[in-house]
Amino acid sequence: MADRQWRGARPLKPPGQGRAAHKILAGMAVLAVLLLLSVIIPLVAQAVPALNAAFLFGRAPGSIAPEAVNTVTMVAISAAVSFPLALLAGLYLVEFARPSRWTRAFDQFTGTVLSVPSIVVGLVVVDVAVVRWHWPVSTLTGILALTLMNWPLTVALVVEALQSVPGLYRDGSWALGASRWQTVTRLILPLALPQMIEQGGMAVARLMGETAVLIYTAGVNVGPGWALGGPGESLAVHLWLLRTEGVTDLASSQAAATGVVLLGLVFLVLWGSRRLAEWLQDTA
Amino acid sequence: MAPDIEVDSLDVWYGQARALKEVTLHLGPGKVLALIGPSGCGKSTFLRVLNRMIDRAPQVRVKGAVRVGAFEVLAGDVDVTALRRTVGMVFQQPNPFPMTIFDNVAYGPRIAGLRQMAKLRQTVEDSLKKAALWDEVRGKLRRSAMSLSGGQQQRLCIARALAVNPQVLLLDEPTASLDPVSTAKIEELIVQFKTHYTMVIVTHNLQQAARVSDAVAFFEHGRLVEMGPTHDIFTAPRERRTEEFLTGRV
Amino acid sequence: MIRQSFHQELAQLEQELIRMGALVEDQLRRAVRSLTDRNITLARQVIEEDDRVDAMEMDIERRCLTLLALQQPLASDLRVVSTALKIITDLERMADHASDIAKVTVRLNQEPLIKPLVDIPEMARIASSMVRLALNAYIHRSIEEAMTMIRLDDDVDHLYARVFRELLDIMRTRPDTVAQGTYLLFVANYIERVADHATNLGEWVIYMVTGQRKELND
Numbered sequence: 001m002a003d004r005q006w007r008g009a010r011p012l013k014p015p016g017q018g019r020a021a022h023k024i025l026a027g028m029a030v031l032a033v034l035l036l037l038s039v040i041i042p043l044v045a046q047a048v049p050a051l052n053a054a055f056l057f058g059r060a061p062g063s064i065a066p067e068a069v070n071t072v073t074m075v076a077i078s079a080a081v082s083f084p085l086a087l088l089a090g091l092y093l094v095e096f097a098r099p100s101r102w103t104r105a106f107d108q109f110t111g112t113v114l115s116v117p118s119i120v121v122g123l124v125v126v127d128v129a130v131v132r133w134h135w136p137v138s139t140l141t142g143i144l145a146l147t148l149m150n151w152p153l154t155v156a157l158v159v160e161a162l163q164s165v166p167g168l169y170r171d172g173s174w175a176l177g178a179s180r181w182q183t184v185t186r187l188i189l190p191l192a193l194p195q196m197i198e199q200g201g202m203a204v205a206r207l208m209g210e211t212a213v214l215i216y217t218a219g220v221n222v223g224p225g226w227a228l229g230g231p232g233e234s235l236a237v238h239l240w241l242l243r244t245e246g247v248t249d250l251a252s253s254q255a256a257a258t259g260v261v262l263l264g265l266v267f268l269v270l271w272g273s274r275r276l277a278e279w280l281q282d283t284a
Numbered sequence: 285m286a287p288d289i290e291v292d293s294l295d296v297w298y299g300q301a302r303a304l305k306e307v308t309l310h311l312g313p314g315k316v317l318a319l320i321g322p323s324g325c326g327k328s329t330f331l332r333v334l335n336r337m338i339d340r341a342p343q344v345r346v347k348g349a350v351r352v353g354a355f356e357v358l359a360g361d362v363d364v365t366a367l368r369r370t371v372g373m374v375f376q377q378p379n380p381f382p383m384t385i386f387d388n389v390a391y392g393p394r395i396a397g398l399r400q401m402a403k404l405r406q407t408v409e410d411s412l413k414k415a416a417l418w419d420e421v422r423g424k425l426r427r428s429a430m431s432l433s434g435g436q437q438q439r440l441c442i443a444r445a446l447a448v449n450p451q452v453l454l455l456d457e458p459t460a461s462l463d464p465v466s467t468a469k470i471e472e473l474i475v476q477f478k479t480h481y482t483m484v485i486v487t488h489n490l491q492q493a494a495r496v497s498d499a500v501a502f503f504e505h506g507r508l509v510e511m512g513p514t515h516d517i518f519t520a521p522r523e524r525r526t527e528e529f530l531t532g533r534v
Numbered sequence: 535m536i537r538q539s540f541h542q543e544l545a546q547l548e549q550e551l552i553r554m555g556a557l558v559e560d561q562l563r564r565a566v567r568s569l570t571d572r573n574i575t576l577a578r579q580v581i582e583e584d585d586r587v588d589a590m591e592m593d594i595e596r597r598c599l600t601l602l603a604l605q606q607p608l609a610s611d612l613r614v615v616s617t618a619l620k621i622i623t624d625l626e627r628m629a630d631h632a633s634d635i636a637k638v639t640v641r642l643n644q645e646p647l648i649k650p651l652v653d654i655p656e657m658a659r660i661a662s663s664m665v666r667l668a669l670n671a672y673i674h675r676s677i678e679e680a681m682t683m684i685r686l687d688d689d690v691d692h693l694y695a696r697v698f699r700e701l702l703d704i705m706r707t708r709p710d711t712v713a714q715g716t717y718l719l720f721v722a723n724y725i726e727r728v729a730d731h732a733t734n735l736g737e738w739v740i741y742m743v744t745g746q747r748k749e750l751n752d
Binding site: 098099166168169171172173174175176177178179182186187191 | 335337340342364365366367368369372373375377379380381382391392394395396441444445448
C-alpha cells in the first residue's frame with residue numbers, strides 16, 4: 001500500500017478547498033481580461049475610420065493634437081510640481097516629524113481631500129482662481145486643479161512607500177552613526193523609490209483620465225497654439241464633449257479614436273513607470 | 285582600547301511608565317556583561333541607552349549619568365554620531381540592508397566619509413574576517429546580502445558594525461532567531477572579541493549568558509536586582525529574586 | 535512553579551540520597567557491632583550489602599548527570615545536584631570503610647581480643663551519629679546542624695589518638711599482639727576516616743545552602 005503511494009512521487013497538490021478557490025480566482029481573472037477586451041476591441045474597431053495622421057497630428061480643426069499636447073503638458077507639469085512637494089511632505093511626516101497633533105491633523109486633511117469628488121475640487125478652484133484671482137480658464141488653472149487634486153494622493157503614496165521600508169533598516173543605519181538625513185538619502189529613498197514611481201504612474205494615469213475637475217478650469221476649447229494662459233481642453237474632456245455634444249457624423253468614431261489615444265497614453269505611462277521601477281529595483 | 289562603562293542612578297520613562305529605576309553599575313574594559321531577566325524588565329531599554337538609540341522611542345525621558353569611556357552619553361552636547369560609531373549594535377533580527385554584501389559592510393565607512401575604493405575594500409575584508417564570514421563570502425561580495433542564511437546575515441551585521449571601528453558592542457538577543465550551529469558561531473565570536481571590545485549582551489538564554497559573559501546583571505521590573513561575576517550569579521546568587529528567576533520558581 | 539517536573543525530579547533525587555545515607559549509616563553501625571559481638575554472619579551481611587550501596591551510588595550519579603544534561607540547573611538547583619554528586623562519593627567511601635571493618639571481624643574470627651573494646655565503639659557511635667546529623671542537616675538545609683556535626687570530628691580524632699597510643703603500648707610490650715593490634719588500628723583508622731567523610735558531608739551541606747566552599751576539616 002504505502003509502497004504504491006510513494007512510487008509515483010508527484011509534486012504535492014494543494015488540498016481540495018484551496019484548489020477550488022484557485023479555480024474560482026483564475027476564472028475571475030480570465031473574466032476580467034475578457035471584459036476589458038470586450039470594451040477595447042469594439043472601441044478600436046469603431047475608432048479605425050478616424051485614426052489617421054491628420055486626426056492625430058494635423059493642425060486643422062478636428063485634429064486632437066492640441067488636446068493631446070494639453071493633456072500631456074498639464075499632467076506632466078502637475079506631476080512635476082506635486083511629486084517633489086509630496087516627497088518633501090512625506091519625508092517630513094515619516095522620517096523626521098515625531099507623531100503629534102499636527103501630523104495627525106495632516107493625515108486627516110489628506111484623507112478628507114482624497115475622498116472629496118473631483119468636481120468639487122474643480123468648483124473650488126473656479127471659485128478661487130477664476131472668480132477671485134481672475135485667472136483665465138486655461139492650462140494654468142487646469143494645472144492648479146490637477147495639482148490640488150493629485151497632491152493628497154501623492155503624499156499618501158509617498159508616505160506608504162516610505163513606511164513600507166522596515167524600521168529595522170533605520171535602526172541599523174542609525175546605529176552605525178548615520179544621521180536621519182543620511183539614512184533617508186542613502187538607504188530609505190533608494191529602497192522606497194521604485195514603489196513611489198510605480199504608484200506615481202498610476203496616479204498620473206488617473207489624472208490623464210480626469211474630466212470633472214478640468215471642465216470649468218482648463219475649459220473645453222483649444223487655442224491656436226499651446227500657452228500657459230491659453231485654453232486647455234484635454235483628451236478626456238474632449239472625449240466627454242464629443243460624446244455629449246457631438247454634432248458631426250464622425251463624432252462617434254472620433255470619440256472612439258480619442259479614447260484609444262487616451263488609453264494608449266495611459267498604458268504607456270503605466271508601462272513606463274513599471275519598467276522604471278523594476279530597473280531601479282534591480283540596480284539598488 | 286576597550287573602554288569601561290559606568291552607569292549612575294539611571295532612570296528611564298516612556299510617558300508615564302517607568303522603564304528603568306535607579307540603575308547603577310560599572311563594567312570593566314574588555315569585559316562581557318550579560319543582561320538577563322523576564323521580558324519587559326528593562327534590559328533592552330538599558331542597552332539602548334548606551335548608544336542613545338533610546339532617543340527614537342516616543343515620549344522617552346532619561347535621567348542619570350552614563351559614561352562609556354570618554355563619552356558622557358547623556359550629556360546634552362555629546363556627539364551622538366561619534367558615540368554610535370564607538371558603540372556598535374547588533375539587533376535581535378538580522379537586519380542586513382537589501383543591497384550587496386560589500387555595500388552592507390561599506391555602509392558605515394561611507395557614511396563616515398570614506399571614499400577611496402582601496403581602503404573601503406580593505407575595511408570590508410578585515411571586518412568580514414573578524415566576523416568569521418570572509419571564507420564563506422569571498423568572491424561573492426557583489427551578491428545580495430539577502431541571499432545569505434540567517435546566521436550568515438547576523439555575522440554580516442556584526443561585520444557591518446565592526447567596519448566603523450567600534451570599541452563597544454551591544455548585542456540585543458543576537459541569536460534569538462538562529463539555529464544552534466549559527467548560535468554557537470556567534471557565541472564563539474563573542475568569546476574571541478573579549479578584551480578587544482567591551483560588550484553588553486541581552487539574552488533570554490541563561491546557558492548562553494553563562495558561556496560568554498564575565499558578569500551578569502539581573503533586571504526585574506526596571507530595577508537592577510543584582511550584578512556579579514557570572515560564576516557567582518549562576519551558582520550562588522545573593523538575592524532571592526535572582527534565585528527564583530534562575531531556578532524557574534517565579 | 536514553572537519547572538514543576540524538574541523540581542519533582544530534584545525532590546526524588548534528594549529522597550534517594552537520604553535513603554542511601556540511611557543505609558550507609560546502618561552499615562557502619564552493624565559493621566562495628568559485628569566486631570564487638572564477634573558476629574561473623576552479621577559481618578558477611580555487611581560485606582554483601584556493600585554492593586547495594588555501590589548500586590545506589592551509580593543510580594544517583596546517573597540521575598544527577600541526566601538532570602545536568604537535560605535541565606541545566608542553575609543557582610540553588612545547580613548546587614543541589616552538584617552537592618548530591620559529591621555527597622554520594624563520600625557516602626560510598628564510608629560504606630567501603632564499614633565493609634573493611636566487617637572484613638576485620640571475619641579475619642579475627644573467634645580469636646580472643648587483646649583488650650576490651652571501649653574507645654573504638656565509642657568512636658563508632660560518634661561517627662555514625664555524625665552521619666545521621668549530616669543527613670539531618672542536609673534535609674533541613676541547616677548550616678547550624680552541619681557545624682554542630684563537624685565539631686564532633688574533634689572528639690573522634692581525640693579518641694583515635696588515644697586508641698592509637700594504647701594499642702601501640704600493648705603491641706610494644708607484647709609482640710604476639712601485633713597482628714591483632716594492627717587490625718584494630720586499622721579499624722580505628724577506618725572510623726576516623728568515616729568521621730572525616732561525615733565532615734565533608736557537612737561542608738557540602740554548607741555549600742549547598744550558602745554557595746560558599748569552606749574547608750573545615752583540619
